[in-house]
Amino acid sequence: MNIRRFSFTILKKEKSHNLFYMLFLIVSITFMTLFINIITDEMILPPTMNLDGIATGICMISLVIVVVIGFYAYNYFLAIKLKLIGIFKLSGTYITSMLQFLFTQTFSLYLVCIPIGILLGTGGSIIFSKFVYQISGVSYPGFQISLKATIYTLVIVLVQAFYLAVMAYGFIHRHEIKTLLGYQQSKEHGEEAHYLNFNFEIPSWLFVIIFVGALFLLATSKNLVENFLVYGNVVLIVCIGKIIDKFIPKINSYLRKQKCITDKINLITLANLDVTLSRCAMLLQVLSFGLLFTICYITAYAKSPGDLTLMYVVYLMIIIVLSLSIMYQVLMESRTRNKSFKQLAKIGYTKKEITSVIAKEVFLFYLLIVFLSTIYPITALILFVSSKIISAFLAIQLITFFLFVMFVTGIIVYQNYKNMIYQEIE
Amino acid sequence: MEVINASKISKLYKLSKDNFVFALNEVNLVVNEGEFVAIMGPSGAGKSTLLNIISSIDLPSSGKVIIEGKKIQTMGEYELSSFRYQHLGFIFQNFSLIEILSNFENIAVPLTMNKEKEAKKQQSVQKIAEKLGIDTLLDKYPNECSGGQLQRVAIARALVTNPKIIIADEPTGNLDSKNSHNIMMLFTTFNQEGKTIIIVTHNSMVASYASRVLYVNDGKIEKEIVRKNKTKKEFFNEIVDVNSNETFMNEEDC
């Protein structure tokens, strides 16, 4: 059929976008398989340490998270097709044809990712299982592929697939042609008058005060772990978003206008940083929450080796998935800067200066996100270690792993960003 | 015969909480079959908004739009798609071509997505490409073509379904005078073949190819001039006058 072939033709030409989409899907399905195996397979842990209700709960939440990651990746996959859908709509294409087009692309890649993800997930389950048996001193009975687990995994994959289809429909249905084509709205006019906006604002510095103040309160409280686990996370959820969206931009624009207006490198760095940060605000919120939650949980409840290993897996998952997402976001954002950097080169910025701008932006970005996301966890860990609730060794492991992943993704982002811009200015 | 009938069209925007602005204010417009209409006016005056509304791309805040006797606002999605496919062809300033597809594939997009048979598709694309003088470029890609060629590819795509109404927003905006002239001559040819053409432009030279020019300012159609029996040069001068009445007044400044 014509549409199917056409769909493939276009798909083949969008290699890098497809790669990212598939990467996310594979990671998503891998962890899905892993967690489902952990929940449903009785033999995965030695008989002495079956999972209690809470651990199972954690697995389920993690499961939901990885499924959601799939949606997130799909959102981006769709976003680059805005213009294409706009042209289809303009040409008078039926919605069923557009859906057929999107589905062919979406599910052909999806079908490739499913077996890969399941294979990796199964491999991961074997490693996980072997490890737990080993550290609990029971001999490993060998792994048996659980039919139940496979079925559950496929069911959830289908559910995810169904929601992807719903997203595709919403995508086509929702966007108006003129926005799809990137139509230049007359900017003198504001929003189309549809609804009323509420207009009251809490000052942003208040959130910083709450953030810092709460940290002190928590640090001096009695039930360290529970407090950090519950109240710490509440504070993070409430404050981090606002700090990134409102407070930091204010500082940024002050710095730019008052201190860096005479500094041609920092001016551009800060301006770009502002935008990159705001694009990643939500991811950072999730990252801070995820870090603090898992670290506190590990400290509080992961006493048995089985639980501990499981939580470690969850911790790894959160860090890997979120780091990848942040990396993806930043690279997507940097792609939009080609024209700007070209313009800078034209008006007289040397290649060295442009490299400096990029390097500083990536460095400051990662510095900020590492700082914001680890200030609570590191403080908590220091207190936990000094109160001997958790071993220093474990604490260092956890933080080091996070810092290591951030460092590696930071380097990858820097190289890619730099090369992309170099291509443009040469 | 009326092809487009827009009555009391208004489009409202919100600048801030209590500050509303009418991009269009109760505009009435009737376009008859075979007309060649140019819509001009200052930036932000509402020309593109008006064009979008009378061509079904946008909805008015209030008012009625009837195209070929059908009420656009009450059409379902299915009907609207079908209607666009059969009756309308759109051309924009920035070509809106898909970079990763060849010119042939770009022109064929409407046909491909409407499941036309391969043989018929080849025929239609070949035919329109020949008419526009780009049949030798069909295997090339957009990034291998000049501005003038790209616009012709975009026009080919708009016309491959043989619509009766052509809608163009600044079709020569990114082109130089020679290419602009060639494109406008093509439009003239299509108009002579019976197609109704409505374009938005701020270029008086371009507008002089039309048979009727509307000057939109501050959300209303401020002035309307028709060519009738004037020469193109006379019409052009009249259009220039309407658009820039201050230009030649202060000769001392220059």
Place this chain on the structure above:
Amino acid sequence: MKEIIKASNVSKVYNQGTNAAVQAIKRVDLTIYEGEFVAIMGPSGAGKSTLLNVLTTIDTPTTGEIMIDDVNISLMDEKKRSEFRYKELGFIYQDYNLLENLTIYENIALSLTMTKESKAEIERRVNQVAERLEVSELLDKYPNECSGGQQQRVAIARTLAIAPKLIVADEPTGNLDSKNSNEVMKLLVQLNKNETTTLLIVTHDSMVASYAKKMLYINDGVIEEELLRGNQTKKEFFNAIVDINSKEIFIEDLL
């Protein structure tokens, strides 16, 4: 009169030595004097933008010599050339080319940032040109919050902030309507008259070109015609320009 730019026997060939070699400009001789107001016109692909890029050090000529302020460009290193671009040269492009992540204030100030002016001086000049171009209320906004006309005015403000000796504009009113175009051109005329800024404009628009004092028509990489306004009224000059540009168009009055 002082020579600002002198091009002797300048050619630019792209893809030299291959089958796809294209000679964009062929042995062009051109002198721009201080205080001149020159419009360069011609069909698309004729070599206008190439010529502009070569004259302003963005691109290097394949053959020939270009002297700027009596200094041979080929003897300038990258640093000196950059310096020339951001100190002496003001650019105005058709698509504004504002940096979208910088506020309007920062965009205008950027050229001054490059010349290492003090903060106070930057503030003074930015406010001054912003007022002149009527964009003062936009200073804290971002380019994507401004209309096309506003963005172009900001781009011009950015150029004016450095009070350059030479302003080069490539379709400065390309995306503007007649009213805005008119305002912009009047401003440029003022600059040329009162501040002896040398202006070099590439345009398709005969109306825009009629504000200049000299028009060069480029076709196929060579300067085909040179038109001086002399004592003609603006309207007469405009008609002469239109005639050169659209020789074919009004012949068929059968339309």
